[in-house]
Amino acid sequence: MTTYNLALIGFGGVNRALAELIRDEPQRFSSLGFELRVVAITDLAFGSLVQGDGIDLAAVLAMPRGSSFDGLPGGSSDPRNEEVIKNSPADIVVEATFTSPVDGEPAVSHVRWAIESGKHVVTTNKGPVALQGTSLSKLAAGNGVRFEYEGAVMSGTPVIRLAHKMLGGLELNAVQGILNGTSNYVLGRMEAGLRLDEAIAEAQNLGYAEADPTADIGGSDVRLKVAILANELLGATIHPSDVHTTGIQDITSDDVAQALANGLRWKLIGEARRESDGRIVASVQPIALEADHPLAGISGATNAVSFTTDLLGAVTVSGPGAGRVETAYALISDIIAVDDFVKGAVRA
Ligand SMILES: NC(=O)C1=CN([C@@H]2O[C@H](COP(=O)(O)OP(=O)(O)OC[C@H]3O[C@@H](n4cnc5c(N)ncnc54)[C@H](O)[C@@H]3O)[C@@H](O)[C@H]2O)C=CC1
């Protein structure tokens, strides 16, 4: 059985959920032909911990926020990301720190350090993918390692890999969808009578929101995801700043109630479309959809994306768009892709 040593960079909701699955469900991985061992963890709150024989996950998961790895063998109160990424005995670096919609840092550097030291990277962080995805993928190919990021769009719902693998023989001309779980959840809760701030607090407790939820509400999270989809699947070379973006921050409870009374539902819609002259035009904006629109019934933290294709017309994928465990699954699917690469296998 192959064992992959993991370094978890960021020990918040998503990476903790992955650690819990590794602790509680080893059979899930052994049935895939590998086992996972966490040999390093870094986090702004806890510091860093490196134990080559494997960290006792039950013990570190039981540590309250506010405590430190300092005092544990291999522990320190500083995150020491660079040293850990470059020098720990990890095969795969699991990057799940905060997303920066501005420059993708420090996650871009985390990914680069890992690749340059011969380690595979799996990440749910949208920043490096949207802002430096092409260069990091090239760097990974040149270093003989994988850079995988299924969770960057629609959490664990396998939209990027599915489109690459299953829609490969089609011409894709547009993607349109609900791509942020928090804002969709918030709009639904406002329909139920909650204020915007109350609904955001619920989304934070449920693990859907970004560390700074203005990214969800103001649309910058969807902007990154639209740029990723446009570049990955429509062959565009756009920067997130090319995506004209309006969030839901100005939608009031009255707007929501008024829309409902008229049979409409406000949704934050991200879209990228190929124009007849070949240009890719991309946007994020709230739209009050007619109740019979296919995206109007997508509720809660569920997301959906529709691909406009030449031979099949619209192909729509729907599933969780946020959530700690749901996003940890994206990391598992990325690790399976790394395993396929390492073993030279093609899974059915
Ligand atoms: N929660 C979700 O539903 C989804 C999250 N994502 C992305 O996954 C990533 C992680 O998300 P969550 O775990 O929910 O966030 P979180 O906010 O719960 O955890 C992030 C952790 O990273 C740590 N951190 C931040 N900067 C760091 C640094 N420079 N060095 C070391 N540690 C650092 C923080 O202390 C925190 O514990 C984010 O980039 C997010 O955008 C993607 C899809 C869905």
Ligand SMILES: N[C@@H](CC=O)C(=O)O
């Ligand atoms: N905050 C994001 C998490 C996933 O990317 C969302 O709510 O969709």
